[in-house]
Amino acid sequence: MDTRPIGVFDSGMGGLTVLHECLVTLPQEDYVYLGDGARLPYGPRPLDEIRRFAAEIAGYLESLGVKLVVAACNSATAAALPDLQRRLSVPVVGVLAPEAHAAVLATRNRRIGLLATEATVASGRYAELVHALDAGAEVVPVACPRLVPLIEGDDPFGEETAEAVREYAAPLREAGVDTVILGCTHYPLIRPVLQRVFGRGVTLVFSAEETAREVAELLERRGIGNGEGREGGCRFLTTGDTALFREMGRRFLQLPIASVERVELAALEAAAA
């Protein structure tokens, strides 16, 4: 038994969908979530800058005594995961490999679609991970720049979102994919819109669910889970506006957020130094 908390981070709120699945799958664990609200979004930033930010945050979480860090952000995972894994002494789980594995196991016709941000599509990491497991599978990527702003906007279930999803889904339907990797932690929020456009015949793979499964298996295999039966707690930290985090974060977490603590960027920089 290991009572140390699990650290989870993201540039902003998207990682809260991963935390949501972890809270459901592993309710006995304690969590510390850090959103880098002061510097989001990471997507348009240079890779080495994303790596520096991720290293600061992961180092800070490690200094809080976490037993495991979850990089709950596709851009940060694509840019920084190997670097974080080499730096930290605790394990670091990213969101890409669990999803790629799930997609390879799920596809029947071995044609896999990918919806993700431009940065994640450009990294080519999903295709690499899929091909390492099934060299004969085909990955059809579509960058979806409009989705994150729509999901963070006032009307995530509006006609504009439905229209954007139809547009991004069209080339995947054309290609006849039977499995779609949703390669951004924001996308679970519009799950019904996505499932309706693709239909029941297409399997949607979400990073939040697959990453929570991976975390659960890691704790079990290492024997570092917390005692079953207890109800764990969760600390929320942000480098940005705490009121905004609490307000907007509830939509992503789909659970109440009691209090949010502010972390100064100087504290993160000090942790990386």
Add this chain to the structure above:
Amino acid sequence: MDTRPIGVFDSGMGGLTVLHECLVTLPQEDYVYLGDGARLPYGPRPLDEIRRFAAEIAGYLESLGVKLVVAACNSATAAALPDLQRRLSVPVVGVLAPEAHAAVLATRNRRIGLLATEATVASGRYAELVHALDAGAEVVPVACPRLVPLIEGDDPFGEETAEAVREYAAPLREAGVDTVILGCTHYPLIRPVLQRVFGRGVTLVFSAEETAREVAELLERRGIGNGEGREGGCRFLTTGDTALFREMGRRFLQLPIASVERVELAALEAAAA
């Protein structure tokens, strides 16, 4: 529900340890096992020859109407998996990726040992797969040329085996690994010897168990399992001596083998053509 059988192949008997775990994990499935007794061992052969043999066998199994092929041989997986996956329309599961994944999840100090044949160690594939999942993990490989002959010999639990295991384990104990990948399908047969030399503190990862888990998850995710509750059957095919297969195979399968059918090499070659 999908009543087609699962195809499993190996150069000889080692893959029967994988079949054993599949039979225990998925008793409701039907299986066809093919051992290439006429051409074993694969280990010392050139890679392109192993790829040709594996393509013939996998093509032959596909012609029998299997829903999935398991390459239950580390040398064949290391040499031929991507090629098989590109050739076949049914999914092909190898023994390396499931083990690498399990080892990454299991290790606490991120130092992973590998015991395998010379060919598998030389391929470097385990280290690649481990580093794709944890760039900060260390893989310490040891080639074990004496183990397969000892395990196939008259006295697998004798002093010579124990001595060989102590010799191969020494550099891994020296390196302080806490997890050891047993990268050959023969090794489950000497599990007690291995566990005794490494001690309870070291996690041993067996290809047979991890591959059976992977097959079970694939069937479940694709919805192509056979009906639960039924007891499946198993056909045994060999290109070599059927009496030898039945006799020696029982030791690997640890279950009775009723009958063994002979397959001519010409039939395999025809399937690949």
